[in-house]
Amino acid sequence: MDKLNVVVISDDIDTKIRIKNLIDGEKFAVSGFFEYNELTVLKILGRHPDVVILSYEGDGKSALQVAEQVYSELRGAALIMLAGSVDMEMLSNAMQRGVRQVLPLTVTSEELGEALVKACSLEKKRGFENEQPRIKSRVISFFSGKDGTGKTTLAVNTAVALALQGKKTLIIDADLQFGDVAVLLDLDPQDTIYELARDVEEMNIDVVKSVLTMHKSGLELLAAPKSPELAEYIHDKTLEVIINTVRPYYEFIVIDLAPGFGDISIAAIENSDIVNFVASVDILSLKNAKISLGILDALRQKEKVGLILNRAAQGIISKADFEKVLSLAPVVCLPEDKEVLSSINKGVPFVTGAPRSAAAKAITAYVNTLCEVQ
Ligand SMILES: Nc1ncnc2c1ncn2[C@@H]1O[C@H](COP(=O)(O)OP(=O)(O)OP(=O)(O)O)[C@@H](O)[C@H]1O
Ligand SMILES: [Mg+2]
Structure with a gap:
């Protein structure tokens, strides 16, 4: 089976390294690590990922904005959010923008792996038969x-x-x-x-x-x-x-x-x-x-x-x-x-x-x- 294509968004180098270490290279391939800026969504769309991992940083505005845009523009990509601490308000904001699951940064590699696979299979069920075939570039x-x-x-x-x-x-x-x-x-x-x-x-x-x-x-x-x-x-x-x-x-x-x-x-x-x-x-x-x-x-x-x-x-x-x-x-x-x-x-x-x-x-x-x- 092909590895699931993952992209990771964070402004913090330590968080990127942490997420990189959590991702099981046998099952997932990370096709890009990007920062939050005006090109983030374009870069995500270009990679055609199966899952986007968004790190919730600061007031979370950047992560929520990116989530909202990717959810509406890229069919078939599941959104997962990782946060230092999770509260109800953040959870509801994230869900409203199409995020499948919010996990703490202390998540284990196995837990993250399971969440990624589950999010992907749910996303695929949204069914987009008329979508253009994906090109791996x-x-x-x-x-x-x-x-x-x-x-x-x-x-x-x-x-x-x-x-x-x-x-x-x-x-x-x-x-x-x-x-x-x-x-x-x-x-x-x-x-x-x-x-x-x-x-x-x-x-x-x-x-x-x-x-x-x-x-x-x-x-x-x-x-x-x-x-x-x-x-x-x-x-x-x-x-x-x-x-x-x-x-x-x-x-x-x-x-x-x-x-x-x-x-x-x-x-x-x-x-x-x-x-x-x-x-x-x-x-x-x-x-x-x-x-x-x-x-x-x-x-x-x-x-x-x-x-x-x-x-x-x-x-x-x-x-x-x-x-x-x-x-x-x-x-x-x-x-x-x-x-x-x-x-x-x-x-x-x-x-x-x-x-x-x-x-x-x-x-x-x-x-x-x-x-x-x-
Ligand atoms: N394997 C090779 N055998 C013989 N000649 C070669 C070989 N590879 C390159 N050359 C010659 O070397 C010259 C420089 O090649 P080229 O223009 O591709 O280099 P470049 O790295 O793009 O240069 P620049 O840094 O100026 O852009 C050309 O005249 C080319 O024909
Ligand atoms: Mg040249």
Whole structure:
């Protein structure tokens, strides 16, 4: 049986850790920990959870507001509230807003597990036959502290390979100043992410769809602005809203990032399920990777990181050195491959233009693993 998909909302880090420790990983998968702010409901809707655990904090206003909105907008998601202490007034306020059960924070793991399963089965009985089928979506960012490691090349080829497997896939070019995903796909987008920046409050899936460009593989592209100076109009919140707006509609959302820890990249990383850290196999890249992984750890994002080693060749620094220094085994290892450059020059991704190349085989194998766990 599939694990039940749970999201947890709290402003307090200790409470989040406590709830995380209470949740039995065998039965439940936590797809997100979020705070209470103006994007909370959007983020919850994007994850399509079976259960939402709301921590009742302060006067409880935030938790009750979120409960009310999720109950009316997301069919099939059960609401559970956890509180330091429970009284009658709070209980009745919570129930009126669709909360199935209010439990004390001192609850045991077994009690919480039982409550989650029960709440889910009751929620399913509300019966929503005409609901749209749910899509399990995964957001995959390609990131590196350093430039030129192969982020864009690998993001584009991964996205095309996913689309060719029949997966509904969107690629977002979030290298806002110098994005060249469109060039690699040989596309000339009419509209870009810049067209979305003006009206963040009014964002919805139809607005986003109206600015996408379709590639012949079936992959859809949200292109970077046409000119570097337009990048300043797109803020981290804009990207966050876009990601969470498109989430329910795509199986895979691939994001290509500019090098380094800018606000846009941090927003993308925080809203991703997988962060592919791309390192080229040389000494400067290794040093940079060590520092960058430390920062990702401090940002509490390291759990999501998958290491991709690119341009591995015979040399002083080897794959084994990376594994040892970073204490991380690569999920993909690509050789230096002349087909990569020739595919870029032709505007044809190597997974289609040179499917037998070593680079294409490595990406195809990686994409197969992604599709298996879908
Ligand atoms: N495995 C490979 N074999 C040969 N060349 C490669 C390989 N991977 C990437 N390259 C080449 O390296 C160059 C940089 O690649 P790419 O633009 O994808 O890097 P990037 O990390 O996105 O750079 P930036 O940080 O500037 O965005 C390109 O010319 C690409 O063709
Ligand atoms: Mg790039």
